[in-house]
Amino acid sequence: MKIEQLVSQIHQKKSFLCVGLDTDLEKIPQHLLQEEDPIFAFNKAIIEATHEYCVAYKPNIAFYEAYGIQGWKSLERTMDYLNTNHPEIFTIADAKRGDIGNTSTRYAKAFFETLNFDSVTIAPYMGRDSVEPFLDFEDKHVILLALTSNQGAFDFQTKKIGGEELYKEVLRTSKTYRNSERLMYVVGATKATYLEGIRQIVPESFLLVPGVGAQGGSLQEVCQYGMAQNVGLLVNSSRGILYASQGLNFAGAAADKAKAIQLEMAVELGKLHQGS
Numbered sequence: 001m002k003i004e005q006l007v008s009q010i011h012q013k014k015s016f017l018c019v020g021l022d023t024d025l026e027k028i029p030q031h032l033l034q035e036e037d038p039i040f041a042f043n044k045a046i047i048e049a050t051h052e053y054c055v056a057y058k059p060n061i062a063f064y065e066a067y068g069i070q071g072w073k074s075l076e077r078t079m080d081y082l083n084t085n086h087p088e089i090f091t092i093a094d095a096k097r098g099d100i101g102n103t104s105t106r107y108a109k110a111f112f113e114t115l116n117f118d119s120v121t122i123a124p125y126m127g128r129d130s131v132e133p134f135l136d137f138e139d140k141h142v143i144l145l146a147l148t149s150n151q152g153a154f155d156f157q158t159k160k161i162g163g164e165e166l167y168k169e170v171l172r173t174s175k176t177y178r179n180s181e182r183l184m185y186v187v188g189a190t191k192a193t194y195l196e197g198i199r200q201i202v203p204e205s206f207l208l209v210p211g212v213g214a215q216g217g218s219l220q221e222v223c224q225y226g227m228a229q230n231v232g233l234l235v236n237s238s239r240g241i242l243y244a245s246q247g248l249n250f251a252g253a254a255a256d257k258a259k260a261i262q263l264e265m266a267v268e269l270g271k272l273h274q275g276s
């Protein structure tokens with residue numbers, strides 16, 4: 001998908017919500033366990049209930065790999081369903097991959113060609129030749145981990161090397177990569193105040209921002225410090241939407257949660273237009 005199509009969706013739906021499809025058989029409503037493919041049945045119901053309020057879906061690959069071949073089949077069915085029924089919605093494989101070039105190319109083919117995702121999350125630790133193979137795919141995007149939402153982010157990412165924090169070095173160096181216009185970055189909502197400095201380095205890049213809802217990040221703060229002229233934000237919520245209810249009306253409850261976030265996002269987008 002082209003960035004312009006994503007931006008156009010954001011304005012059309014007045015939303016920059018990404019719904020995380022972290023589907024956990026221990027948390028989905030019990031009655032779905034009788035279905036032939038409970039993970040897909042849950043995802044389909046969530047997608048149908050929430051698609052008008054969001055512009056992206058992000059299956060975290062761990063939740064599918066955990067169930068072996070059956071989990072991988074559920075992921076494939078979910079992607080086929082999205083690409084067939086909602087091709088305008090941006091898809092993110094939250095896989096956090098990255099390896100020597102030869103191997104990265106195989107990962108890229110798996111997510112961009114076989115599963116037909118629009119983007120994949122990549123760890124920057126192995127450097128240029130581990131990331132560039134993912135950047136070779138037209139209209140596909142690499143979402144590089146910059147400053148993650150967890151406490152462990154302070155172990156390495158905020159440490160200074162040569163006078164600058166490592167996450168800033170990741171942002172600056174990655175801008176020199178081949179096809180760097182296909183890069184986006186992960187920045188946790190729990191680190192919202194850092195977004196001001198991040199925007200000085202990557203003013204218009206799209207940022208995937210997990211950590212609102214269950215992890216306690218604030219949507220308002222993310223917008224205050226991180227919104228760009230092209231919006232430039234995809235704010236993710238997974239558990240806060242998926243498991244709003246474990247009863248028969250789980251999808252309705254998820255829709256209510258997604259709509260509540262979308263309405264807050266509409267207010268934030270309104271402020272952007274006032275400022276221009």
Ligand SMILES: O=c1ccn([C@@H]2O[C@H](COP(=O)(O)O)[C@@H](O)[C@H]2O)c(=O)[nH]1
Nearest residue numbers: 020060148149188210214215237238239
């Ligand atoms: O820094 C990061 C990077 C990725 N994640 C992932 O996002 C979702 C968040 O789920 P919630 O239930 O909304 O907390 C999940 O898939 C994480 O693995 C992140 O949280 N932080």
